[in-house]
Amino acid sequence: MKILITGGAGFIGSALIRYLIAETNHEVINLDKLTYAGNLASVEEAASSPRYCFEKADICNRPELERVFQTHQPxxxxxxxxxxxxxxxxxxxxxxxxxxxxxxxxxxxVVKSYWQALPLERKEGFRFHHISTDEVYGDLPHPSEHRQGKLPMFTEKTAYKPSSPYSASKASSDHLVTAWARTYGLPTLITNCSNNYGPYHFPEKLIPLVILNAINGKPIPVYGLGDQIRDWLYVKDHARALLTVVESGKAGETYNIGGHNEKTNLDVVETICDLLDTLRPQSTPYREQITFVKDRPGHDRRYAIDASKIEKELGWRPQETFQSGIEKTVRWYLNNQEWVEAIQSGEYRQWVEKQYGEQ
Structure with missing residues (x-):
């Protein structure tokens, strides 16, 4: 297939592109606006392939989108x-x-108009895959509040109850995709994933922030008591799941993607600290840098994905445990400081502005 990926210079998008170019024969068009978190260095290993091309464009810019679709015919x-x-x-x-x-x-x-004009055979095979988040479901009962019975998990049937402006905006986009499928017949797929982690994650996110603050001798901030629970998914496992869905998923369906790794934020931070004690020892344990800070407004208490549907219907399961994935992630950040420094120093942003103009 020729696959158009929006946001392909971001964390998950770049992992997907690296996977597609390295391990499949699909062609990739990477469409990205290159805002603060978009980084073409994250797809550098894929960019030399003749099956890859990049289009700098904003998904809010209709004429640019129409040009890209007419040019590349995904x-x-x-x-x-x-x-x-x-x-x-x-x-x-x-x-x-x-x-x-x-x-x-x-x-x-734009996709609707493009799809409606396709020849019948290509029209039937076309897919619009919307990648979303488990945060649209709100939060789940915490073990400290749920004393009896099995703890519930998010399924594809869980009602939406977003808590933050981010999750509310993603819930809105999910509803738009569902409406375009029902009203216009557009063959759509939706996936809702748990928290991703792995290489090339933007430094402000929890796991890279902990690693970088730790090795630079800075306080490691933990919201509240650090007892918020998340289900962690290694980003390459997510890329495999996304490809499985776009190749084999049933149009009109939603699939939840999770890592089977429920951890409190404090557990995650302490695991990273203990790994760093082994991989880059210092005179004092890294745990001593942990600092508890005021909790985030409206902070969800627990997320947990029931991924049984994608496992049973499409045969996908995560390959990484949290322990194996987090060690790979910590080692990557220790060995790729130049990627981080280019972001933190502003060097990469200056290059983008020189190449493509100021954002």
């Missing part, structure tokens, strides 16, 4: 372009409304 769209950092959504929600809602609407409308 067989599928995998839509990952989104503002995704919860803290940023609390401080400035407007960018999340613009990109995640208006951008998804614009993309859907």
């Amino acid at each position: 067989d599928a769209v995998m839509h990952l372009a989104a503002e995704s950092h919860v803290d940023r959504s609390i401080d400035g929600p407007s960018a999340f409304i613009e990109t995640n809602i208006i951008g998804t609407y614009t993309l859907l409308d």
Whole structure:
């Protein structure tokens, strides 16, 4: 297939592109606006392939989207372009409304027109795959509050109850995709994933932030008591799942993707600290740098994905345990400081502005 990937310079999008180019014969068009979290260095190993090309474009820009579709004639769209950092959504929600809602609407409308004009055989095979998050479901009972019976998990039938401007904007985009499928017959797929981690994760996110603050001798901030629970999914496992869905998923269906790794935030931080004690020892244990800070407003208590549908129907399961995945992640950050430094110093942003103009 020729697959158009929006947000392909982001964390999950770049992992998907690296996987597609390295391990499949699919062609990839990477469409990305290159905002603060988009980094072409994350797809550098794929960029030399004749099956890869890059288009700098904003999903809110209809003429640019129409040009890209007419030029490249994709067989599928995998839509990952989104503002995704919860803290940023609390401080400035407007960018999340613009990109995640208006951008998804614009993309859907362009895709609908493109799909309707395809020859019948290509029309039947076309797929629009929208990549979303488990945060649209709100949160689940915490073990400290749920004393009897099995703890519930998110399924594909769980009602939406978003808590933050970020998750509300993603819930809105999910509903738009569902509406375009029902009203216009667009062959869509939706996946809702748990927290991703792995190489090339933007430094402000929890796991890279902990690693980088630890090795630079800075306090390691933990919200509240650190007892919030997340299900952690290694990003390459997620890339495999996304490909499985776009190749084999049933149009109109939703699939939840989880890592089977429920951990409290404090467990995650302490695991990283203990790994660093072994991989880069210092005079004092890294745990001594942990600092508890005021909790985030509206902080969800627990997320947990029931991934039985994708396992039973499509045969996907995660290959990494949390222990194996987190060790690979810590080692990657220790061995790729130049990638981090280019972001933190502003060097990469200066290169983007020189190449493509100021954002």
